[in-house]
Amino acid sequence: MFKYLFIFLTVIILVIFQIAFLPGLNSNLPSFINLPLLLIIFLIFFFNNSISFPSILLSGLLLDFYSTNFFGFFILLFLIEFIIIKFFSLHILQNKNLFIFISLNILSIFIWHILSLILVFITLKFNNQPLELVINIKYLLNILYQLIIHSVIVFLLYKFSPHVKSNLSGSLVN
Amino acid sequence: MFKSIFKNKISLVLVIICFILITVDSLGASRYSIRYFRAILNPIVKSANFTSASLADFLSVYFNRQDLFKVNQDLREKIVDLSIKNIELTTLRQENEFLKAELDFKDSYDYTSLIARIIGRGPDYISTDLIINQGSLVGVKSGFAVTTAQGVIIGKISEVEDNLAHIRLLSDNQSKISAIVAAKQTSLGLVSGEHNLNLKIELLPKDIKLNADDIVATSGLDDYIPAGLFIGNIYQIDSSQEKLWQQALIEPALDYYNVRLVNILIPNN
Numbered sequence: 001m002f003k004y005l006f007i008f009l010t011v012i013i014l015v016i017f018q019i020a021f022l023p024g025l026n027s028n029l030p031s032f033i034n035l036p037l038l039l040i041i042f043l044i045f046f047f048n049n050s051i052s053f054p055s056i057l058l059s060g061l062l063l064d065f066y067s068t069n070f071f072g073f074f075i076l077l078f079l080i081e082f083i084i085i086k087f088f089s090l091h092i093l094q095n096k097n098l099f100i101f102i103s104l105n106i107l108s109i110f111i112w113h114i115l116s117l118i119l120v121f122i123t124l125k126f127n128n129q130p131l132e133l134v135i136n137i138k139y140l141l142n143i144l145y146q147l148i149i150h151s152v153i154v155f156l157l158y159k160f161s162p163h164v165k166s167n168l169s170g171s172l173v174n
Numbered sequence: 175m176f177k178s179i180f181k182n183k184i185s186l187v188l189v190i191i192c193f194i195l196i197t198v199d200s201l202g203a204s205r206y207s208i209r210y211f212r213a214i215l216n217p218i219v220k221s222a223n224f225t226s227a228s229l230a231d232f233l234s235v236y237f238n239r240q241d242l243f244k245v246n247q248d249l250r251e252k253i254v255d256l257s258i259k260n261i262e263l264t265t266l267r268q269e270n271e272f273l274k275a276e277l278d279f280k281d282s283y284d285y286t287s288l289i290a291r292i293i294g295r296g297p298d299y300i301s302t303d304l305i306i307n308q309g310s311l312v313g314v315k316s317g318f319a320v321t322t323a324q325g326v327i328i329g330k331i332s333e334v335e336d337n338l339a340h341i342r343l344l345s346d347n348q349s350k351i352s353a354i355v356a357a358k359q360t361s362l363g364l365v366s367g368e369h370n371l372n373l374k375i376e377l378l379p380k381d382i383k384l385n386a387d388d389i390v391a392t393s394g395l396d397d398y399i400p401a402g403l404f405i406g407n408i409y410q411i412d413s414s415q416e417k418l419w420q421q422a423l424i425e426p427a428l429d430y431y432n433v434r435l436v437n438i439l440i441p442n443n
Contacts, residue, residue: 004184019305020219023295024226027431030295050182057188061195063297065212066219066305068333068340071199074297075192116298136369 003051007043011055014039015062031142032149034112036063040078041108044085045101056082069120077115084111098158105150113143209336216337220293220307227434285400287321287437288312293338295431302346302370304329304430308438309337319392319399319439326427327351327392327403328436339438343430344373344405352395353405355388355422362393365405365424373406373424380420384411390424398441 014035022029036059043052060075067073085108093100117135195208235242290306308314318331320341329349332342342349345367353365353375361382363375375390388408394401406424413420 016215016219016222019297020223020294021226023304023431024223025230027295027429030297050185054182054185054188057185057192061188061192062215065208065215066294067297068303069298071208072192072196075196120298136371138369138371 004054007047007051007055008058011036011039011058012062015059019063019066032145033153034109034146034150036078037081037108037112038105038150038153040081041085041101041105044082045089045096045104049086053082073119077112077119080115081108081111098155101158102151102154105154106147109143109146109150212335212337216293216307219305220291223293224291284442285439286442287439288314290314290320290339290436290438292341292434292436296340302343302367303332303340304343304433306339306341306436306438307337309339310334311336313440314339314438315398317396317398318441319403321403321437321439322428322433322435325402325404327399327405328428328430328433330399331438341436343367345370345426345430351399351405352393353390354393354401355382355384355390355408362395363390363421365390368423373426374421375408375424376419376421378420378422380413380418382420384408384413384420384422386411398439400439 018030018033018035022033022035040052040056040059043055056078057075060072060078063074064071085104088107089100089104093103199208288308290308292304293307294305296303296305306320314331314334316331316334319327320329320331321327327344329341329343329346330351331339333340344351344365347367347370349367351365353363355361355363355375355378361378363378365373365375368374378384386407386409390405390408392399392401392403392405404427406426408422409425410423411420412422
């Protein structure tokens with residue numbers, strides 16, 4: 001029970017960091033770092049479904065409270081992300097090592113952006129606006145920065161956390 | 175995979191809560207269902223943003239202390255320029271007030287400003303919206319102008335909840351606002367956001383001679399938005415022959431993301 005409480009509290013803190021703390025420090029930071037996404041990949045990779053699944057729902061729910069999109073947008077986004085990442089980690093990228101973990105993080109960022117664009121497009125957010133207004137050089141650069149920063153964070157976690165290091169020792173994902 | 179998930183009681187409870195909230199929202203009653211969750215989270219979100227903003231301010235003073243001297247000098251020069259302009263404008267205002275009184279002209283709108291604090295940024299990467307801590311409970315409505323204390327418009331209210339609202343910045347792709355260019359001849363145009371980064375003014379007649387640094391301000395033609403709110407200065411003009419209208423890029427008067435407190439203009443009538 002304490003494990004759940006601790007992880008749920010971490011989810012809440014990270015979502016508040018993403019929505020309120022990072023924009024206060026620098027307006028561009030939320031575009032470069034996606035803490036809830038980083039956390040859910042961490043949870044999918046290191047914890048079983050009974051912990052990762054409710055944490056993902058909670059992250060989506062909290063982000064939906066502060067989103068202008070339809071309610072359930074982030075829940076849906078995280079659920080699809082969960083299914084795809086789980087599929088990849090169970091069938092394709094099965095070994096638990098640093099390279100696989102970074103690869104899954106990179107994959108999750110691509111999936112996130114593709115899905116959010118599709119979902120936004122479906123919900124007619126573009127309002128008859130040309131697509132190039134949204135997918136512009138700044139948007140693509142943000143994705144590139146996000147890939148680099150997330151990879152660096154994962155690497156630093158691996159380097160400085162003995163717990164993460166011992167879990168990335170080459171065993172199979174369960 | 176899902177079989178094992180639904181055996182877990184916590185997962186099941188959360189799935190049910192999400193399902194209920196989504197259903198209630200799709201039925202149009204989200205205000206009542208989500209209000210309580212937000213009421214709990216809002217103070218934490220507000221204090222997190224306040225803490226990080228204070229930290230950023232402290233760090234910026236420390237890191238930019240060498241630039242401060244130069245900035246101070248530039249500002250002193252600007253004050254002299256503005257003082258000269260201010261004298262001209264005061265004379266014109268007095269003249270204008272006198273003429274209005276002579277014609278018995280009354281301004282049709284009157285506004286009250288409501289101060290709000292920016293508590294966060296929307297989690298959506300596609301749009302650029304800011305979240306503020308005032309909502310429909312204090313009379314905020316969609317479409318109201320949002321300005322800074324100096325009378326610079328930064329955007330419009332796009333969505334309102336009970337105790338918070340979202341500001342759609344002028345630089346947002348979906349933002350559009352009627353504006354005038356205070357050039358030699360005043361001319362009407364449409365200011366819109368471009369790539370969530372820039373501002374541009376379009377649909378300007380070709381016979382108007384635009385210059386860099388011309389002032390762009392609101393025209394007052396939009397509902398709830400008074401005339402004369404400063405938007406920015408023109409810095410790049412595009413008046414190519416093949417186009418029916420001319421357009422120009424605008425340098426915003428300030429960095430919208432560095433604003434901490436805003437004024438919401440609420441019409442009195």
